[in-house]
Structure formats: structure tokens, C-alpha cells
Amino acid sequence: MNGISVDINHLKKGEVNLGTSIMAVKFKDGVILGADSRTTTGSYIANRVTDKLTQIHDTIYCCRSGSAADTQAVADMVKYYLQMYASQLPFDEKPQTKIAANIFQEICYNNKDNLTAGIICAGYDKVNKGTVYSIPIGGSIHQQEYAIAGSGSTFVYGWCNENFKPEMEREECVDFIKTALAEAIKWDGSSGGVIRMVVLTEAGVERLVYYPEDYQK
Amino acid sequence: MPGLSFDNYQRNHFLTTRGYGQPTATSTGTTIVGCKFKGGVVIAADTRATAGPIVADKNCEKLHRLAPKIWCAGAGTAADTEMVTQLIASNLELHSLHQNSQPRVITALTMLKQHLFKYQGHLGAYLIVAGVDPTGAHLLSVQAHGSTDIGQYQSLGSGSLAAMAVLESHWVPDMSKEDAMKLCADAIESGIWNDLGSGSNVDLCVMEVGKDAELYRNHLTPNVRSEKARSYKFARGTTAVLRESIRDILDVEETVITFGSASVDAMEVDA
Amino acid sequence: MTSIGTGYDLSNSVFSPDGRNFQVEYAMKAVENGGTSIGLKCKDGIVLAVEKIINSKLLVAGSNKRIQTIDRHIGVAYSGLLPDGRHFVNRGRDEAQSFKSLYKSAVSVPHLMDRLGIYVQNYTCYNSVRPFGIVAIVGGVDENGPHLYMIEPSGTCWGYTGAATGKGRQTAKSELEKLNFEELTVREAIKVAAKIIDQAHEDNKDKDYELEVTWCSLEETGGKHVHVPEDLLQEAIKLAKEDDDDDDDEEEDDDEEEDQEMET
Numbered sequence: 025m026n027g028i029s030v031d032i033n034h035l036k037k038g039e040v041n042l043g044t045s046i047m048a049v050k051f052k053d054g055v056i057l058g059a060d061s062r063t064t065t066g067s068y069i070a071n072r073v074t075d076k077l078t079q080i081h082d083t084i085y086c087c088r089s090g091s092a093a094d095t096q097a098v099a100d101m102v103k104y105y106l107q108m109y110a111s112q113l114p115f116d117e118k119p120q121t122k123i124a125a126n127i128f129q130e131i132c133y134n135n136k137d138n139l140t141a142g143i144i145c146a147g148y149d150k151v152n153k154g155t156v157y158s159i160p161i162g163g164s165i166h167q168q169e170y171a172i173a174g175s176g177s178t179f180v181y182g183w184c185n186e187n188f189k190p191e192m193e194r195e196e197c198v199d200f201i202k203t204a205l206a207e208a209i210k211w212d213g214s215s216g217g218v219i220r221m222v223v224l225t226e227a228g229v230e231r232l233v234y235y236p237e238d239y240q241k
Numbered sequence: 242m243p244g245l246s247f248d249n250y251q252r253n254h255f256l257t258t259r260g261y262g263q264p265t266a267t268s269t270g271t272t273i274v275g276c277k278f279k280g281g282v283v284i285a286a287d288t289r290a291t292a293g294p295i296v297a298d299k300n301c302e303k304l305h306r307l308a309p310k311i312w313c314a315g316a317g318t319a320a321d322t323e324m325v326t327q328l329i330a331s332n333l334e335l336h337s338l339h340q341n342s343q344p345r346v347i348t349a350l351t352m353l354k355q356h357l358f359k360y361q362g363h364l365g366a367y368l369i370v371a372g373v374d375p376t377g378a379h380l381l382s383v384q385a386h387g388s389t390d391i392g393q394y395q396s397l398g399s400g401s402l403a404a405m406a407v408l409e410s411h412w413v414p415d416m417s418k419e420d421a422m423k424l425c426a427d428a429i430e431s432g433i434w435n436d437l438g439s440g441s442n443v444d445l446c447v448m449e450v451g452k453d454a455e456l457y458r459n460h461l462t463p464n465v466r467s468e469k470a471r472s473y474k475f476a477r478g479t480t481a482v483l484r485e486s487i488r489d490i491l492d493v494e495e496t497v498i499t500f501g502s503a504s505v506d507a508m509e510v511d512a
Numbered sequence: 513m514t515s516i517g518t519g520y521d522l523s524n525s526v527f528s529p530d531g532r533n534f535q536v537e538y539a540m541k542a543v544e545n546g547g548t549s550i551g552l553k554c555k556d557g558i559v560l561a562v563e564k565i566i567n568s569k570l571l572v573a574g575s576n577k578r579i580q581t582i583d584r585h586i587g588v589a590y591s592g593l594l595p596d597g598r599h600f601v602n603r604g605r606d607e608a609q610s611f612k613s614l615y616k617s618a619v620s621v622p623h624l625m626d627r628l629g630i631y632v633q634n635y636t637c638y639n640s641v642r643p644f645g646i647v648a649i650v651g652g653v654d655e656n657g658p659h660l661y662m663i664e665p666s667g668t669c670w671g672y673t674g675a676a677t678g679k680g681r682q683t684a685k686s687e688l689e690k691l692n693f694e695e696l697t698v699r700e701a702i703k704v705a706a707k708i709i710d711q712a713h714e715d716n717k718d719k720d721y722e723l724e725v726t727w728c729s730l731e732e733t734g735g736k737h738v739h740v741p742e743d744l745l746q747e748a749i750k751l752a753k754e755d756d757d758d759d760d761d762e763e764e765d766d767d768e769e770e771d772q773e774m775e776t
Contacts, residue, residue, distance in 0.1 A: 039362060040388045063390070068402070071390045092388030097358045100351075109615060112623050114656075126616035138361075151655075 039091055040065050043214020045176030045205050046076060046087035048146035048156045049188070050169050051197035054225035055146045055154030058201040059087050060176065060209050061217030072217045081106050083224045084124045084147030089174035090140040090161070098141055102127045121147035125157035125165060133163025144171045148224040176208030176215035183207060194223070198232065206239040270438015271303060272400025273314035274408065274428040275369040275380045277393050278421035281449035282371040282378045285425035285460070286314045287400065287433050289440035299441050300459070308333050308344040310454045311372030312446045316398030317385060318365035325366045329353055346372045346379035350389055358387025367397045373448045394424075400432025400439040407431045422447060426461050433463065440464065523639040535643055536636050539592075539665035542645035546591035547578075547721070548680035548712040550688065551649035552705060553660035553673045557698040557729025558651035560589040561705035563680065563713050566720040579726045579739070583608040586621060586652030587726050587737035591678030593645035600648055603631055621652040621659035625669050633667025647677040653728050653735050680712025687711060698729045702740055706748035707755055723749055 046059040063071040076088050078099045084106070088095035105127045110119050125145040132141055139161075146156045158171035170188055172180060184204050192200065202219060209215045219239055221232040253263070270291045275284040286303035289296060305313050305326040311333070315322030329352050336352075337344040350370050357364055362385045371380045382395045394412050396404040407428040416424065422445060432439040443461035448454045520526055521534030528534060548563040562578045579589045580597075582604035590597040607627045611619040628650070635643045643665040651660045662675040674688030687708045696704070702725055713721050725745055728737040740748075 039386050040384050065384075070384075071392065073392065074390065091386065093354075093358055093362075093384065093386035096354070096388055100355075105614070112626065114622075120617075123615050123617065127614065130614060130616075 040070055040093065041214070042074075042076060042089050042092050042095065042174070043176075043212070044076060044089040044174030045172075045180075045208035045212060045215040046089050046144055046174045047172040047177070047184075047201060047204060048087060048144045048170065049192075049197055049201055050146075050154045050156055050190070051192045051194060053154070053194060054083075054148040054223070055156060056194075056197050056201055056221055056223050057085050057087050057144070057146050058205050058219060058221045060205060060215040061220055062215055063092060064214055069216075074217070075220060077220055077222045079103075079229075080124050080145070081110065081119055081147070083149065083229060084119070084121050084145070085222050085224060085229075086124075086128065086146070087144040087173070089142040094139045095141045095143065098128065098131050098139065098143070101131055118149060120149040120151055121145065121155045121157070122152070122167075125155075125159065125167075128157075128159045129163060129165040132159050132161075136161075136163045142173045144173055146171075146224070148226065150226075154224065172204070172208075174208075174215070176205075176212030179211040180204045180208050198223075202234055202239055206241070210240075270400070270436065271316035271398035272396070272404050272429050272432025272436055272439040273303060273316050273369050273398050274396045274401075274404045274425050275314065275371050275382075275394065276408065276412065276416070276421045276425050276428075277378060277380050278416040278418050280378065281373060281418060281421075281447060281452075282380045283418070283421045283425050283445065283447045284312060284314045284369055284371045284380075285422075285429045285443055285445040287429050287439040288442045288444060288459070289433075289438070290319055291438055296440065299464075302444065302458070304444050304446050304456065306330065307349045307370070308337070308372065310374065310448055311344060311346055311349050311370070312448065312454060312456075313349075313368045313370045314397075314446075315366060315368050316401075317367040321364045321366045321385075322368065325353065325356060325364055326368070329356065343374050345374040345376060346370060346381065347376075350381050350383065353383050354387045354389050357383060357385055362386040369395050369397055371446075371448060372454070373450050378448065378450055396428060398432070398439070400429075400436030403431040403435040404428035418447060418449065422457075422460075430461065430463060524635075524641065524643065525637055525639045533636060533666070536666045539643040539645050540647075543592035543647045543665070543677060544679065544681075546593075546646075546678045548676065548678035548684055548709060549578075549589040549591045549647075549649055550676045550684050550705060550708055550712075551589060551651050551660050551662070551672070551674070552688070552691070552696070552701045553651065553658050553693055554696045554698045554701045554729075555694060556658070556731050557653055557727060557733070558587075558658045558660050559698050559701040559705050559725065559727045560587050560649060560651055561709050561723065561725045562589050562591075563678070563709045563716075564722040564724055565716070566722060573722065577739070578724050581737050582624065582650070583612075583618060583652070583737075585618060585654060585728060585735050585737055586624060586650065587728055588648050588650045589726075590646040590648040592647060596644045597646045597648065600628070600632070600644060600646060604628055604650075607631075618654065620654045620656065621650070621661065622656075622671075624652075625650060625659075625661045625663065629663060629667050629669035632663055632665065632669075636666060649675045649677065651728060652737060653730055658729070676708075676712070678712075679716060680709075680714075683714065684708050684712040698727050698732055699744075702727065702744055703748045703751050706745075706752040710752040710755075723752075 041064050043064050048057040057077050059076040061074045063074040078086050080086055080103050106119055106124055128143055128145050142161050143159045148154050156168050156171050158166045158168055172184055205219045219234040223230040273286040288300045290298035290301040303315050307313055307330045333344045333349055365385050367385055368383045382390045382397055394408045411424055426443050429443045441464050442459045445457040445460040520528035524535045547565045550561050552559045560579050564578050579587055580601045581587050588601055608619045632644055635641050648663050660672050661669055662672055663669040673693040676684035705725055706723055709723055725740045727740050
């Protein structure tokens with residue numbers, strides 16, 4: 025009864041949660057992002073075909089985990105900032121992935137008290153080719169060869185660490201992500217639905233979807 | 242002492258821990274759904290409004306017009322869905338006037354989500370937004386905290402589970418308009434029968450590409466109050482008159498005051 | 513610039529009937545009397561140089577630097593009202609920092625110039641302010657190579673291969689036009705710049721001057737804008753003075769043919 029205690033870690037009442045399995049992996053020709061498709065409100069699945077892979081620029085995407093509202097709002101802001109940035113570039117140039125990742129970091133850090141957002145930002149640009157940045161909940165930024173995040177990721181840290189190879193071929197990388205996410209979905213109750221992927225290369229954007237009967241062995 | 246007083250903060254906190262929560266605003270236990278079909282989209286809602294355990298309104302309107310061809314169904318706090326919808330409708334019209342083009346569903350959705358996100362979930366508006374615009378037919382949903390979803394079919398509100406069961410089992414791709422209307426009406430009816438917070442009638446709105454939106458108010462009325470088996474009116478004279486007393490409680494007096502002749506006493510005006 | 517303002521010259525934000533903003537033109541006057549500044553865009557970087565007039569013997573030699581740095585990779589030289597120049601540089605630093613704080617990468621020279629152009633132009637729009645009394649030459653190296661810009665009190669901001677402003681600008685410009693910037697390296701350009709500043713000083717010989725030169729190049733300075741090392745500066749000054757003496761000889765010598773013979 026004495027003193028005021030506030031639990032800042034739990035989601036606001038009725039908030040839509042992305043209990044999630046997301047990842048992004050660098051490979052030979054660029055980068056591939058992957059995510060499950062489950063959105064939950066408490067124990068109810070609010071959306072079983074969610075698209076957690078959000079476009080920020082032509083070949084820069086992010087994977088969202090945490091509060092759906094927060095991550096959507098942040099992604100919209102970064103999208104806007106990046107448009108402003110891109111409009112000032114020479115006409116034939118596109119922003120680099122690190123610019124987008126750093127804007128994510130800036131927003132997530134400055135508003136850390138009000139945000140529940142774990143984001144992986146990945147993209148392809150001519151200068152750096154495929155790059156992956158992880159921006160976990162406190163607003164730090166980490167450039168990585170591959171990144172995994174969300175509640176389901178805890179189940180596949182070891183597997184990914186054992187099986188990741190730098191400079192994979194495209195098919196090999198798709199299999200790596202598919203297997204990792206299938207395991208994450210299998211063990212994590214808040215992850216599920218289909219596996220979505222986005223392949224970002226010199227050639228542009230390609231989307232992939234895998235249904236449960238495809239990825240469940 | 243001037244200023245704010247926080248004397249009751251700890252008391253309230255204590256009461257909350259003992260299970261005596263703060264009073265809450267009127268909430269519409271609701272079933273709302275939406276479904277796309279070939280060349281358009283349809284949304285539907287029940288018509289029950291509740292205030293705690295009381296049915297506050299048996300035939301309220303939960304379908305709101307954001308623009309002539311963009312409609313939305315609201316669940317959550319009644320006042321919030323109403324006001325937020327009116328605000329966005331107003332801003333959407335100004336925006337379309339400014340842009341000199343038809344308002345778009347994505348514009349309405351963006352305005353809604355940014356407004357709701359700003360209020361961090363304190364505006365309890367859960368909406369299914371649908372409509373047709375120059376880019377086609379769209380169906381989306383917004384939650385109170387500002388998150389949005391997109392899909393071929395949606396359901397929201399306390400009856401969303403019952404409605405979703407119907408949608409999940411009967412939805413097929415590329416439905417006809419009639420099939421989509423039937424599916425939505427069935428889903429709402431499922432909410433009406435199986436959810437305590439939902440009831441009364443089915444409202445429905447169809448938005449088809451290239452046509453005006455059509456609102457079917459009380460599309461289904463499965464809860465018409467049946468005629469009473471007999472009249473409970475008491476015939477005149479059922480009760481005997483024992484005594485009658487009629488008295489004046491107001492005295493009316495009339496006094497006429499006259500001033501000399503009108504021509505003499507006319508108001509004097511400065512030359 | 514011969515006509516008189518006849519009342520239209522007292523305020524910014526007021527055009528004269530023939531469409532001129534006199535305040536801006538007067539600002540250029542302030543620049544035209546300032547010490548000469550030049551900038552050269554070479555194939556591998558940029559060189560900035562200024563003629564610093566020594567107004568007092570009591571000034572400490574080599575102090576009171578006139579060329580400043582906006583960001584690690586961008587430098588500015590300017591002629592005109594020096595305090596205006598310092599304000600301009602401060603604004604440039606703020607812009608560069610604000611860009612860096614958001615995007616975590618260095619601002620490109622063209623983008624910084626866009627922003628500064630807007631800033632300077634704003635001072636021509638309101639009658640509560642006066643335009644900048646400087647012309648600034650901004651040079652730097654970014655991921656797209658070297659850039660050189662000159663920005664005027666009107667806010668006009670154009671890219672150049674060689675730029676000159678201040679009192680000796682005419683002489684300097686005609687010298688710059690003779691150069692082949694596609695082949696010139698920054699190392700050579702230091703000497704060229706020293707020479708040009710020396711020639712531009714000819715008209716102002718009664719006053720002594722000090723030469724200040726900076727450069728910015730990926731190869732020579734690692735992409736940083738810095739003052740050139742003392743030995744390079746002294747060498748350049750020496751060469752300039754030698755040429756200077758030759759020129760003096762030429763002037764004294766009326767017989768041109770003999771002069772040519774000497775060179776061959």
C-alpha cells in the first residue's frame with residue numbers, strides 16, 4: 025500500500041501483441057527476411073495471416089516484433105524520414121540500409137519508455153549489398169551476419185548458431201530460414217500461421233509464402 | 242490549497258488491488274464483421290448497445306459513414322467510436338476537397354491509426370474500415386492502440402469469436418455480392434445469438450466499385466418483439482374514486498395601466 | 513550597379529521598380545572590398561586559399577585563421593564581413609550536426625549547400641534583417657568525390673571547378689580559367705593557389721598580406737579538411753614570390769624578345 029509501483033513491462037490492456045518469430049539473413053546475392061504470421065490479443069489470435077515484413081524503401085524492409093501499434097507507427101515514421109532523405113539524394117541514388125536502421129535506432133532509443141518494439145532492419149543497397157541490423161527493445165543497434173528476434177527466437181538460437189554459414193546460396197538460405205522459423209513456430213505458442221519471406225537482391229524484391237503443410241515435417 | 246490533489250491516489254490504488262476497480266465508460270459489447278467480394282466489400286454490425294448489464298439501446302447504429310463510399314463499423318467505447326469517426330469523416334472531406342479527388346480508404350485508415358496511436362489506447366475505438374475508391378475495394382481494421390490489419394474478412398468486438406467461427410468455415414475466395422452479404426449477416430447473427438454483449442438486428446452496408454454505397458438498415462430483424470398474448474391495460478374506472486378535490490393554485494390578476502394620450506407622450510428625440 | 517536606390521534601397525523585401533533588391537547588391541559591395549578568397553576543385557580533392565590583409569603589425573603572425581571547417585570533410589573560405597562569415601559557418605556546423613544526429617552519416621556537400629542556400633536566401637526576404645555581407649566558397653570531399661560551391665548574399669549557390677571572390681577576384685578568375693582542373697592534383701594546386709593569391713594581391717600592394725591555404729583530399733588528408741603543412745605552404749609561398757620577382761623583372765624589362773630568350 026505504501027509507495028507507487030508501476031509495471032512498465034507488460035503490454036497495455038487489450039494491446040495487440042506480435043508474439044513473434046522473425047529473422048533476417050545475409051546471403052551471397054543480398055538478404056532474406058522471414059517471419060511467422062500470428063498476431064495475438066491475450067489468448068486470441070487477432071490475425072493468422074499477418075504481414076510482419078514491412079517495406080521501408082524500394083529494397084529496405086523491416087521485421088516487426090512487440091506491440092503491433094508501436095512497431096507500425098515507428099515503421100511509418102522511418103518510411104517518412106527515409107522518403108525525405110531519399111528526395112535529397114541525386115536522382116539515380118537510393119538510400120543505404122544503414123540510414124534506415126539508424127533512424128529506427130534513433131526513434132526506438134528516444135522513445136524507449138513508451139515503446140515495446142524489437143525490430144530487425146535489413147536491406148540491399150549497391151554500396152554495401154545485403155546488410156542486417158538488429159534494433160532490440162532498449163534502442164541499441166547491432167550490425168550482424170544474421171539476426172533473430174521475437175518470442176520464438178529463443179528456441180532457435182542454438183540451431184541458428186550451429187547451422188548458419190556466410191555467403192549461402194539463395195536456396196540454401198531460404199531453407200535455413202524456413203527450418204529455423206518452423207522450429208520457432210513449433211515450440212512457441214505465440215508464433216504460428218504461414219512463413220513469409222522477402223528476398224532482397226540487386227534484381228529487386230521477391231516475396232515467398234510457405235504454408236504449414238509445407239514447413240511442418 | 243491551490244493545485245491538484247493526489248490524496249486519493251493511494252486509496253484508489255489500494256481499492257483496485259482489493260477488486261474494486263474504477264468505474265468504466267459505456268462500452269458496446271458488439272459484433273462487427275467485414276468481407277470482400279468480387280468487385281466490392283460489405284460490412285455488417287449488430288444493433289445492441291450496453292451499459293454494463295443493461296441493454297441501453299436495442300436498435301443503435303454502429304455503421305458510420307466516413308465518406309460517401311467509405312464506411313466503418315465500430316466496436317468498443319460507444320462515445321469514442323462515434324466521435325473519432327465524425328472527426329475523421331470531417332477531416333477526410335476537407336482532405337479530398339484539398340486534393341480535389343475522391344477520398345481513399347488508406348487515407349481514412351492512416352488518419353484513424355495516427356489519431357488512435359496518439360491517444361495510446363485511451364480512445365477505445367475498434368473499427369472495421371471498408372470502402373471503394375479510385376484504387377479499388379478495400380477492407381481493413383484498426384485497434385484502439387493504433388495497429389491495423391488487412392484481410393479478406395475481418396471480425397471485431399465481443400462477438401468477434403462467434404462471428405469469426407462462421408467466417409472461417411464459410412468464406413471462399415471471389416464470392417458474389419449476395420453470398421458475401423449472406424455470410425456477413427450470418428456472422429453477425431452468430432454474434433447476436435451466442436454473445437451476451439451483442440443482440441437485436443443486423444445492419445449491413447455494401448460498397449461496390451462504380452456504384453453508390455448501399456446501407457441496409459435492419460437488414461435482418463430476428464428479434465422482433467412479439468405481440469403480447471393479452472392486453473395488460475386496465476380499463477377506465479377499474480379503480481374507484483373516493484374523493485375529488487379541485488382547487489385553484491394560481492390567482493390571475495389583470496391590471497391595465499394607461500398613460501395620457503399617445504400623441505403627446507410620444508418619445509422625444511433630440512433634434 | 514551604377515544607379516542609385518532612390519528609396520528602394522532601404523529595406524530588404526522591397527523590390528525596386530526594375531526588379532532589383534538593392535540591399536543584396538550592397539551586400540556584394542561589402543564583399544568586393546574584402547580580401548581575396550579562392551577555391552580550386554582538383555581531380556583528387558579541393559584547395560581553398562585566402563589573402564589575409566595584415567591591418568596591424570601587432571597581430572600575431574599565423575593566428576586569426578580565416579578558413580574554417582564546417583564538418584570534418586568540408587571547409588569554407590569567405591570574403592566580406594568576417595563576423596557574418598563566422599555566423600554562416602556556425603549555421604553550417606549546426607546543419608551538418610543535425611544531419612549526422614539523425615542519419616548517423618556525414619552530410620554530402622551538395623546537400624549541405626542546399627540547406628545553406630535556403631538559409632542565406634531567407635535573409636533577403638524580411639525587412640527586419642540584412643543579407644549576409646559575404647561570399648563563401650565551400651569545398652569538400654564526400655562519397656561522390658570532391659565538390660566546390662560558391663554562395664552569394666542573394667542565396668545563389670552554384671558549383672564551380674574554380675571560384676574566386678573578394679577584391680582581387682577578377683585577376684584570380686582569369687588565372688583560374690587557364691587551369692586544367694581535370695589533371696590538376698591538390699598538391700600542385702597549393703602552389704597554383706599561392707601564386708594566384710599573390711597575383712591578386714598586386715592591386716593592393718600597399719598593404720602586407722599573409723597566405724592561408726587549406727586542402728581536403730582522400731589521398732592527401734584522408735578525406736579531412738585541414739590546413740596544409742607548414743613546409744608545403746612555405747614552398748608554395750617561395751615559388752609564388754620567385755615568380756613574383758620574375759614578373760617584376762618583366763615589367764622593368766621593356767624588351768620582350770630578350771625576356772623570351774631568357775626563358776628558352
